[in-house]
Amino acid sequence: MKRITLLFLSLTVLMSVVCCKNNDTQKQTDSQNEIQEDTIKIVHRDKAKGIEYNLESSKKWLQENKTDSLKMQIVLAVNRTDKASVGKIDSIIVPNTFDNKVEDYLPFPLQIEAIKKISKIIIFSYPTQTFAAYKNGTMVYTGPTNMGRKKDPTPTGLFYTNWKAEETTSTFNDEWDLKWNFNIENKLGVGFHEYILPGYPASHSCLRLQEKDARYLYDWAEQWVLADKETVKAKGTPVLVYGSYDFDAPKPWAKLITKPDALEISENELAGLLEPHVNEILKEQKNSENIRLQL
Known part of the structure; x- marks a missing residue:
C-alpha cells in the first residue's frame, strides 16, 4: 500500500x-x-537627392537609348508608360542621371513605420499613378500604373486580393485578354493586371501594370481562402487605393521639370490614410495566418 x-x-x-x-x-x-x-525595426534611408528632369523628344531619345535596359526601365516608370506605348508620346520626361534605383524616381516613401506590424500591403496612388508594395513597413517593390479613366474611375478605399488568373478575359470586352490578373473587387470585376499603359488613366476601372510588375504582384500577394462559393474564410493581401486624378489638367509628372519633388508622397501622409484601417487589417491578418496554418 x-x-x-x-x-x-x-x-x-x-x-x-x-x-x-x-x-x-x-x-x-x-x-x-x-x-x-x-x-x-524600420531602418530609414533618404531617397537619392539631386535628380532633375528635362523634357525631350521621345523619338530622338529612343533612337539613342533603345538598347539600354536600365535607362528604359526608369524612363518608362517616370512617364507611367510601357515600351510599346512610349514611342507614341511626343515628348517624354527624362532624368539627368540614371545612377539610382527605380524607387528613387518614384514618389512612394521607402518606409512607413506606422504599418510595421502589417506583413504585406499594396498601395495605389491615383494622383501620381504609381503603386508600392510594403512588407512590415518597408517597400519591397514599386512601379507605374494607369488606373480608371474619367468615365470609369477606379473605386478607392480598402480592398483585399481575392482570386487570380494567369490570363483571363475582360468583363468589359471579351476581346481583351488580361495577363497576371489579381482581382480586388469581385462584384465589380476590378483588379490589377498587365495591359497597355498609354501614360495616363485609361482603363475601365482596373489598375493596369507593366507585365513584369503584374507578374511580381501576382506571385507576391495572397489569394483569399473560401469555405464555399459564398463564404470567405480568410481574406487576401490588403490593397489601399486612394486619392483622385485631375483629368482636365496636364499630366502630374510634368511638374517634375520645375520641381523634382513635386509628387513625393510623405510617410506621414500614408500613415494618416492607413490609420483608420490598421486595426481591421491586423485582425484579418491574424485570422488569415491561423486559417492558412490549417491548410
Whole structure:
C-alpha cells in the first residue's frame, strides 16, 4: 500500500513538473513572439537627392537609348508608360542621371513605420499613378500604373486580393485578354493586371501594370481562402487605393521639370490614410495566418 501511495505521489510530482515546464515553455514562446513583433525595426534611408528632369523628344531619345535596359526601365516608370506605348508620346520626361534605383524616381516613401506590424500591403496612388508594395513597413517593390479613366474611375478605399488568373478575359470586352490578373473587387470585376499603359488613366476601372510588375504582384500577394462559393474564410493581401486624378489638367509628372519633388508622397501622409484601417487589417491578418496554418 505504501509503495502504491509513493508511486502515485511520484507520478503527481512528475506531472506537475512537466506541466510547469510546458507552461514556462509556452510563456517563453509567447514572450519571444511578443518581443519579435514589438522589435521590428524600420531602418530609414533618404531617397537619392539631386535628380532633375528635362523634357525631350521621345523619338530622338529612343533612337539613342533603345538598347539600354536600365535607362528604359526608369524612363518608362517616370512617364507611367510601357515600351510599346512610349514611342507614341511626343515628348517624354527624362532624368539627368540614371545612377539610382527605380524607387528613387518614384514618389512612394521607402518606409512607413506606422504599418510595421502589417506583413504585406499594396498601395495605389491615383494622383501620381504609381503603386508600392510594403512588407512590415518597408517597400519591397514599386512601379507605374494607369488606373480608371474619367468615365470609369477606379473605386478607392480598402480592398483585399481575392482570386487570380494567369490570363483571363475582360468583363468589359471579351476581346481583351488580361495577363497576371489579381482581382480586388469581385462584384465589380476590378483588379490589377498587365495591359497597355498609354501614360495616363485609361482603363475601365482596373489598375493596369507593366507585365513584369503584374507578374511580381501576382506571385507576391495572397489569394483569399473560401469555405464555399459564398463564404470567405480568410481574406487576401490588403490593397489601399486612394486619392483622385485631375483629368482636365496636364499630366502630374510634368511638374517634375520645375520641381523634382513635386509628387513625393510623405510617410506621414500614408500613415494618416492607413490609420483608420490598421486595426481591421491586423485582425484579418491574424485570422488569415491561423486559417492558412490549417491548410
